Amino acid sequence: METFLLQFSKKIVEQAPQLAHVITESQNERYFALKRLEHELYPMRIELIKLYANSLVMDDDIRISELNSWGEKAGSEFAKYSTITLDMILREVPSYRNIIGTVLKHDAIEHGVDTAGMYDIVTRLDSAVNDLTYFFSLPFVRHESERLKLSQSMITELSVPIVSIDDVTAILPLIGTIDHERSLTLQERVLLEASELQLKTLVIDLSGLQTTDTFVVQQLFHLFDALSLLGIQPIVSGISPVIAQTLVSLDLNFGQIKSFASMKQALAYIK
Template sequence: MHKNIELHKYLLKQAKKLTEDWYSAIDKSTAVGVYASTNEEEIKRLKAQNYSFHENLIQVFIEDEDEFFKTFEKWVNEIASDSGHQSTPTHIILQEFLNVQNQYLSIIESFERENEGIYEKDEIYSWNHIILKAFSKIMTRFVEVHDQLSLRRLRSQQELINELSAPVIKLHQDIGLLPIVGEIDTQRAKYLLENTLMECTKKAINHLYVDLSGVNVIDTMVAMQIFQLIDALKIVGVKTTLSGVRPEIAMTAISLGLNFKDIHITGNLAQALQMK
């Protein structure tokens, strides 16, 4: 990688101005995410992150390539995991990367003019090439880390939603209630099966009321998994009572040939609790 100490010094002197010019150029009327904040502390932190980017990037002109990208990894991980950048659409962040890239191409041009005749054209070309390559790698890596963290956060949120949407509530002694509300897809049905078995065992529940009054529609696969849940509970010694089964769900179950014969069923939860 081509090195130039003079260009490095020149860019370092311009770093603060680059940050201020970059932030001033953001259209606050259309800005979103981290760039739209009006909080002084958040703005200060955003500028500090941008300035840190410059401090790291200009090292590309004095460090070996491998060492440069290894050092930059720390900045990428820090910014990609930042809550403000996590709440900002990726394409918006990439646009700001490109805006800063244009700043560098412009400032290298200024350096060339101020040092006219000192550097060969191919040397100046190599500086632009270095900047474009650096930005390309940094942007690609940033998107990878940003998306990995976003996916991890979504999975964590989904797990929490699953836990909240499939609670096994201990009513008293060995009696529990599983109220199922909302849409059930295959993934949630699988979670219901695994979580319910675990919770019944952990809470020493011998009789579980499964209330479906909050479920409007289920597909054939989900209907089968609900019946598999009842069969699995029976194997571990838990008696089940179904309540709130809507006609649509009953028809789906019958069309699948699912057998209600050995299942305790009541019209609603109040009737089920009265029977105990």
């Protein structure tokens, strides 16, 4: 059995360029984006086929180490391509099982490998493919997670825009929802920018808020207090019936802070 595995592994290594070509042609037909990267993908497919072949005769610890190393390296490299998605690569996984399995079937029959032996070889191949798929996917997941965090950060920053209307007055339209992360950004960026602009008045418009609960109200009051400490007068506009009811239910009021039902009324007051 071991003799057959060594011979079979050597044969797959020798045929790796031809087998990789078959997989490359199949993937190029399926995904045009991969065809454009054929000169980079083809050599790596050859490497992978050789790795699968050699893994059949490796000890478990060595096999896992080799697959982990290759998967981390290749996954990190291709995760950087915006045109390559993880589902494209995963779609390729069965091709290696099928193409190596086809050669295995013919050779096993020719050499009289019994059912138990065949099962053992197929199990080794499946384990290698499964492990490599896992190790290769991890860098993609990390990359997507980092890109998502960056996108969320950019969206959060854009969701706190201060619009100047003159040298000492600006408008802060709050749109959507306010969660914990956005509330922190709200406190930091609004106070910093309002101070840098040397504002005397900041109109905070609430008409675009989707939800107004206890948390939102508390964050707004924190912002009002902080602006006042900086010598900036906060003015609230866009007080809807829902917001008014929330304030009443919480037994809260804006006190000395001027509030208006619309932006138009707030700007008229400033003028």
